[in-house]
Amino acid sequence: MTAHGAANGTADIEFIDVSKHFGAIAAVDHVDFAIARGSFMSFLGPSGCGKTTSLRLIAGFEQPTTGDVRIAGTSMVGVPAYRRPVNMVFQHYALFPHFNVADNIAYGLRQRRPRPDRAEIARQVDATLDLVRLPGFHARRVWELSGGQQQRVALARALINRPTVLLLDEPLAALDRKLRRDMQIELQNLQREVGITFVLVTHDQEEALSMSDTIAIMRDGRVIQIGSPRTLYDAPANRYVAGFVGESNFFPGEVVAADERGATLKTAAGVVLSAPYPPGGATLVGTARGVIAVRPEMVAMWVGPDDPDGAAEFSCRLGGRVHNRIYLGDQTEYSVATDQFGDVLVRAAKASALEIGPGQEVRLGWRQASGLALVDS
Amino acid sequence: MRGYAALIYVFLYAPILLIVVFSFNSGFSASDFKGVSFKWYAKAATNTFVIDAVVNSLIVAASSATLATVFGTMAALALQRVKGWVRTVFDGLIYVAIMVPGIVIGISTLIALVSVFGLLNTALVALIPALAGPEPPLALGFASLIAAHTLFNLALVIVIVRARIAGMDRSLIEASADLYATPWRTFRQVTLPQILPAVLAGFLLGFTFSLDDFVIAFFVAGSKTTLPIFVFSSIRRGVTPEINAIGTVVLAVSLILLFGSQLLLRRGHGRPRRA
Numbered sequence: 210m211t212a213h214g215a216a217n218g219t220a221d222i223e224f225i226d227v228s229k230h231f232g233a234i235a236a237v238d239h240v241d242f243a244i245a246r247g248s249f250m251s252f253l254g255p256s257g258c259g260k261t262t263s264l265r266l267i268a269g270f271e272q273p274t275t276g277d278v279r280i281a282g283t284s285m286v287g288v289p290a291y292r293r294p295v296n297m298v299f300q301h302y303a304l305f306p307h308f309n310v311a312d313n314i315a316y317g318l319r320q321r322r323p324r325p326d327r328a329e330i331a332r333q334v335d336a337t338l339d340l341v342r343l344p345g346f347h348a349r350r351v352w353e354l355s356g357g358q359q360q361r362v363a364l365a366r367a368l369i370n371r372p373t374v375l376l377l378d379e380p381l382a383a384l385d386r387k388l389r390r391d392m393q394i395e396l397q398n399l400q401r402e403v404g405i406t407f408v409l410v411t412h413d414q415e416e417a418l419s420m421s422d423t424i425a426i427m428r429d430g431r432v433i434q435i436g437s438p439r440t441l442y443d444a445p446a447n448r449y450v451a452g453f454v455g456e457s458n459f460f461p462g463e464v465v466a467a468d469e470r471g472a473t474l475k476t477a478a479g480v481v482l483s484a485p486y487p488p489g490g491a492t493l494v495g496t497a498r499g500v501i502a503v504r505p506e507m508v509a510m511w512v513g514p515d516d517p518d519g520a521a522e523f524s525c526r527l528g529g530r531v532h533n534r535i536y537l538g539d540q541t542e543y544s545v546a547t548d549q550f551g552d553v554l555v556r557a558a559k560a561s562a563l564e565i566g567p568g569q570e571v572r573l574g575w576r577q578a579s580g581l582a583l584v585d586s
Numbered sequence: 587m588r589g590y591a592a593l594i595y596v597f598l599y600a601p602i603l604l605i606v607v608f609s610f611n612s613g614f615s616a617s618d619f620k621g622v623s624f625k626w627y628a629k630a631a632t633n634t635f636v637i638d639a640v641v642n643s644l645i646v647a648a649s650s651a652t653l654a655t656v657f658g659t660m661a662a663l664a665l666q667r668v669k670g671w672v673r674t675v676f677d678g679l680i681y682v683a684i685m686v687p688g689i690v691i692g693i694s695t696l697i698a699l700v701s702v703f704g705l706l707n708t709a710l711v712a713l714i715p716a717l718a719g720p721e722p723p724l725a726l727g728f729a730s731l732i733a734a735h736t737l738f739n740l741a742l743v744i745v746i747v748r749a750r751i752a753g754m755d756r757s758l759i760e761a762s763a764d765l766y767a768t769p770w771r772t773f774r775q776v777t778l779p780q781i782l783p784a785v786l787a788g789f790l791l792g793f794t795f796s797l798d799d800f801v802i803a804f805f806v807a808g809s810k811t812t813l814p815i816f817v818f819s820s821i822r823r824g825v826t827p828e829i830n831a832i833g834t835v836v837l838a839v840s841l842i843l844l845f846g847s848q849l850l851l852r853r854g855h856g857r858p859r860r861a
Binding site: 268292317320 | 755757760761763766767768769771776779
């Protein structure tokens with residue numbers, strides 16, 4: 210649409226070297242990304258990482274200090290929130306308390322000029338209430354609704370406008386666990402149904418992993434890594450990402466050898482460990498320190514001699530004592546105290562779990578290839 | 587303890603109760619109750635001096651409360667956007683304005699208004715020659731009464747509306763902007779309905795204050811007589827049951843307005859606004 214339109218025509222939102230400063234603090238610090246049309250994108254990170262500010266930059270509640278924010282190829286710098294083709298579901302929903310459900314949902318349509326006629330607005334409100342599965346809720350007062358119902362009204366109020374992009378600011382944080390699971394599935398279905406680009410901000414890794422096509426991991430105002438949930442899990446860019454997406458055992462140490470495929474580290478306890486880099490990961494060549502990450506489900510656990518039949522495949526083996534056990538339903542998580550590494554997390558599928566309880570002496574082992582040599586940051 | 591508290595209430599309200607009771611006295615004496623009668627109310631209602639004072643008071647109260655509500659609400663909205671020490675100073679100054687003794691406000695507004703009116707009159711006459719005449723366009727009287735009461739009522743309205751805005755969910759305004767409403771429409775459709783109870787309460791309190799104020803009015807009234815000034819000057823000739831009747835009516839009107847403003851403020855806050 211503009212002279213510097215989207216580099217590729219399929220990006221709905223682009224951040225081009227965007228920074229946002231509040232006083233001396235850079236809430237968003239030189240961020241670049243593009244969100245593909247029709248995709249479900251999440252910003253994941255702890256509070257204060259810049260994810261909400263990024264969302265507010267898209268919505269137009271904040272203007273970037275430097276850089277360019279584009280929606281559907283058009284620069285949005287200087288464009289106020291009320292002229293942007295995006296709608297937001299607020300963390301606490303921000304429903305208008307002086308309007309009933311139908312008037313809340315119709316609010317966006319009523320701001321259009323020319324204003325749609327009454328019959329058209331009523332028809333669309335009906336259709337949207339059906340979409341969010343609240344038929345017949347028109348005349349209800351918003352404060353009479355349950356949290357989940359308010360959430361749906363907030364969704365309907367945004368979706369009725371058919372925005373280019375729907376922004377969701379921790380929309381499920383106020384719901385209880387069961388309802389949150391249901392709404393996650395519903396949001397995903399809804400996104401496929403309406404085909405609108407969804408941008409979600411969350412600090413809940415499980416939520417981001419289960420719903421998104423793409424996740425951007427943020428820290429201190431910067432995007433650390435962008436990728437599919439699978440990429441982030443299998444090939445984290447560094448220790449921070451590996452720790453934020455799923456759980457890992459981390460064994461930091463001094464780099465004693467490194468080539469293009471992997472690295473060997475010597476831990477503080479003097480144990481030497483090797484692991485390959487994740488696909489596309491940074492090499493540790495020329496780096497003093499690194500970390501080897503091993504997912505809890507990659508660690509095998511058995512009772513008995515150090516090297517029973519078949520244990521040879523585990524290049525790293527050690528002994529320890531179980532000091533905690535948590536049932537996770539289909540899996541069981543053990544915390545095993547070891548001399549070399551402190552506590553090591555082990556996750557075993559229910560079927561393979563022996564009757565191992567706290568206090569039991571066990572052996573642990575994992576394949577060298579199951580670990581990931583990562584940048585320690 | 588309970589008896590002690592009861593004594594305090596007696597001390598506070600017995601004189602007021604006496605005025606109310608004796609306003610219905612059919613006799614003339616303020617100490618000897620002869621029987622129930624409304625004749626002093628009838629007498630007051632037909633007294634042209636009383637009617638004149640009531641009309642003056644209503645004009646001043648309505649004008650100053652309206653002006654203070656409009657400008658006070660605007661100021662409260664603007665103050666909300668100010669941050670840091672500037673806001674602290676302005677908030678402090680507004681409370682000071684309410685705490686300053688009426689006599690000080692009376693003297694200072696009198697002096698200030700006389701000089702401001704002097705300047706304005708010169709300018710007005712120069713701009714609009716038709717205003718020239720024996721009487722200057724702005725003089726002590728309605729203009730000064732309305733100006734002085736507006737100044738005081740401004741502080742009242744700002745404090746009340748500020749409290750309401752501070753309690754309002756900021757994200758409602760963002761939600762409205764997000765749903766394509768221009769700033770003006772956001773104000774009309776979201777902000778104003780949210781703060782309206784406080785705005786109306788501010789108006790009613792300002793109206794009550796202006797209606798009841800004697801100290802400030804006495805300084806700046808010029809030749810105009812408001813109801814409190816009339817009552818004061820009548821009392822110098824002795825307390826009559828007619829004055830009791832006027833006092834009772836003023837009391838009733840004030841209580842109704844105060845009750846109304848409290849009702850508005852409570853209703854505004856009582857509604858569960860958290861989403």
